[in-house]
Amino acid sequence: MHKITLSHGSGGKLMHQLIDSVFMKELDNKTLNQKKDSAILTIGRKKLAFTTDSYVVKPIFFPGGDIGSMAVYGTVNDLSVCGAKPLFISLGLIIEEGLDKSILEKIIKSIKLAAKRSGVEVVTGDTKVVEKGSCDKIFVNTSGIGEVYYRNLAVENIRPGDSVIVSGGIGEHSISVLSKREGIAFGTEVKSDSAPLNGMINRLLSSSGGVKFMRDPTRGGLATTLNEIVRSRRFGIAVNEEDVPVTRGVRQACELLGFDPLYLACEGRVIVIVSSKSAGKVLSVMRKDPNGKGSRIIGEVCGENKGFVYLNTTSGGRRILEMLSGDQLPRIC
Amino acid sequence: MKYIDEFRDRKLIGKVARQIREAVKPRRACRFMEVCGTHTMSIFRFGLKEILPGNITLISGPGCPVCVTPNAFLDKAIALAGMKGVIVTTFGDMLRVPGSYSTLEKEKAKFNSVRMVYSTDDALDMARRNPDKEVVFIGIGFETTSPTVARSILTAGKEKIKNYSVLCGHKTMPQALRALLDDKKIGIDGLLLPGHVSAIIGVKPYEFLVKDKSKGCIIAGFEPLDIMQAILMLVKQKGPKLEVQYTRVIEKNGNPLARKAIGEVFQKADSEWRGLGIVKDSGLEINKKYSFFDAEKRFKLNVKPPKENKNCICGDVLKGIKTPEDCRLFGKACAPEHPVGACMVSGEGSCAAYYKYKARVYA
């Protein structure tokens, strides 16, 4: 008897298997096959980006954010990394009966603020209430439409020698949420990195022509996203562990739980692949933005080890970074 | 002193690596076993195999509860998760380990009856907060972990938390090492012994490794410098000796309070190891005085006979007699997504690591 388990939703190998074996098998079409963060649609002379994402997070309020703002920023970022200016979003809510109205109001206020901050409008919505136990407090879905203003972003443009940049400390979102979870809870200074990236991405795309590709490392984290980029390509990526920004709070939590920060989700970070010539310029533009202050070059695209991501470890060793295989679980050994 | 970063100093690691290279030159090949799964994890995480000279081979030993817990035990835990009114609490480690027919993670999906905890204190809390439910803790691990489980039983006894019990699958290290080394064909020249087990049991229980088995042994810490230094100590040994590298933690007699807790609640028992079979006196069971908290006695478990694959050669891989590629199941019936044997179960087990690095060949 096959059952869907939590691991199928964690953004790693199992999720990709599910996508291929169920969704692609039945729904396959040219746009979907591109497997991008957003679908790129041509309507008349315009190119539009269209994306959707559902948000379930426990707890719904966490240090540095909440389910509402996260749902707005997530969709804004999925559009932005495709070179689109996010314009309109929809809001679908599934609410568990018995939820305090004040909590709902708090979430909607947060959505309002997040939409304002990222310059998008919520233009349509839907609400369903389900029986107690049928969902956990509240689930949020957002879809978004944006106009593509930068058309040269594609994995196919990536070449050996290109630089890989990440826009700040990784794993902060995951750790902030985990720190409040039952059975694991710990005190931490770490706040979620959840933030809109459209402003920064717009500035970096208009500053330099050398940007080849972007992606936000959400579920499965940096390691999984990099693996998605190299998958069945004629290049690999080498990452230098000591250059990867990890704050001490995240590092410490990882020691405690036996986690690898490279596999933790971010909600306000972007991976930028840029020609080495333009890397310095792009980096300085990113660092000027409040959401990109911690940007660093973490590695480069290489011609050898095709299809693989390699990590040069802080200790001077080397290992393959695989795609996440099921969510990381706190461990004692 | 923060006890972490100091022991990850790249320059020092490089220096020790050069020393190892020098010291090992005159020897043909060395095969060392890192007994403990946490050592395996560190070696993997810090990429230490790439730093070591080619004539040193590290073999992962039986010190990983995830790897050596047999199907029969997992089947019981899984059966508990399917029982009405039962909450199964477990360390995250065990959630995905396959039993004969299912995993705890899959049962969680079916019955929503499995909770992950970081400590037995969290499991006890769950029992306090859910007095109308039975909270069972899945007790796995070696001497480092068993005292924490013993403490939870002692606390439950004192506070009369009657809805708490433990499914006991604890194992002890020295007996397993003896069983492993009893095989004359064994291809191991020296051992890195588990630092945190030793923090509890001390140094003495390993003396037979030198006396009876003539193996050089180092009790080692888990940071990259610890492991590198321990390997250097091993290659420099002239004749088998038992030495302690992890001096900042290890007391000669271990931790008496922890050993007392184990002794109060548990007694020795024969125990089954995935890959090694049943090893005499290598496990712990809850003693008579505390049998009230024994989940096996409290619940009538209806478990189908366990299914083990007879072609699995994990035992010989663990002993360093065979390599993963000698196994008929390797990469076919047994792969990381559907592991059969101990060495494939944990992501860093010998077979899983082998598979990963040969991924291009087997993809």
Add this chain to the structure above:
Amino acid sequence: MCLGIPMRLVKINGDEGMAESGGLKRAANLSLLKDARVGDYILIHAGFAIEKLKTEEARKTLKALREIGA
């Protein structure tokens, strides 16, 4: 088999301790440790302090490593 991380003990209340490291705080069960004092570095495994860390020994280890081959 056994992850253990060093943290500093910042509060003691009977067998209940609070340990801190790098801004992270977590309850630590002290029932397996004799004579724990605030300020000690303790080794935590599965929520329990299983041993104290010895600064002097740690220094000695590092010193010996620095002096190798020098």
